[in-house]
Amino acid sequence: MSWTIDPAHSEITFNVRHMMITNVRGRMERFTGTIDFDEENPALSTVEVQIEAASVNTRDAQRDAHLRSADFFNADTYPYLTFRSKRVEVIDEDQGRIYGDLTIRDITRPVTLDVTYNGLATSPWGQTVAGFSATTKINRQDWGLTWNVPLANGGVLVGERITLSLEVELIKQGEAVPA
Numbered sequence: 001m002s003w004t005i006d007p008a009h010s011e012i013t014f015n016v017r018h019m020m021i022t023n024v025r026g027r028m029e030r031f032t033g034t035i036d037f038d039e040e041n042p043a044l045s046t047v048e049v050q051i052e053a054a055s056v057n058t059r060d061a062q063r064d065a066h067l068r069s070a071d072f073f074n075a076d077t078y079p080y081l082t083f084r085s086k087r088v089e090v091i092d093e094d095q096g097r098i099y100g101d102l103t104i105r106d107i108t109r110p111v112t113l114d115v116t117y118n119g120l121a122t123s124p125w126g127q128t129v130a131g132f133s134a135t136t137k138i139n140r141q142d143w144g145l146t147w148n149v150p151l152a153n154g155g156v157l158v159g160e161r162i163t164l165s166l167e168v169e170l171i172k173q174g175e176a177v178p179a
Contacts, residue, residue: 002173003130005033005049009169012051016140017159019151026058026067028081035170037130039120047085047098053078071147078105086110093117098134104143111136113166128172135165 012028033049053075056067068075085100098113118131139160140146149157 001037001039003035003037003170004173005031005035006129006169006171007031011167013165014162015165016162019157020155020159024058024063026056026064028052028055029057030055033168037170042096042117043088043090045085045088047083047088047100049083051081051083053081072145074105083111102138102143104145107143109138109142111138130170130172132168132170133166134168135163138162138164 007030010031012031013025014027015023015025018024028051030052031049033047035048036044036046038044053073054068056064056073056075058064058067067073070077073081082103083100085098087099089097089099091097094117096115096117098115100111100113101108102111113134113136116133118133120128120130123129140162141160147158151157
């Protein structure tokens with residue numbers, strides 16, 4: 001059955017080391033996705049997500065502009081980051097892994113999302129909704145995001161490892177939605 005991401009109740013966030021001593025957090029503000037979630041056999045499920053590169057938000061306008069530039073996302077040339085699942089592994093009734101391809105700047109690399117199924121509910125508007133949490137860690141350099149500045153005391157300004165976290169609420173499609 002086809003499900004879509006409810007953007008009002010979902011988020012994609014990331015964090016990365018800054019100057020080797022702190023974590024900077026940000027979020028991607030605009031994204032869409034379609035999930036074919038098989039409630040009876042989750043291993044048969046598929047996921048496709050499209051994220052607008054220009055929607056990056058770290059609460060610092062200058063940094064966000066730099067992240068949209070050719071040094072990082074190059075959002076004018078590559079407006080979307082995408083994820084497409086290849087396989088779903090069920091670990092137990094609440095845990096699983098989604099193996100898929102993440103594309104950034106037209107470079108596609110495999111990633112594995114560790115997923116928690118948070119449950120199924122009926123909204124006050126009669127929609128069937130499902131909740132999931134997911135995390136993964138990537139090395140940004142694998143996608144050509146190599147810009148950096150060496151620090152006088154050793155290390156670099158921006159860490160290579162990025163932690164991606166997703167909180168996703170899905171809405172089952174094909175159900176009547178009240179006006």
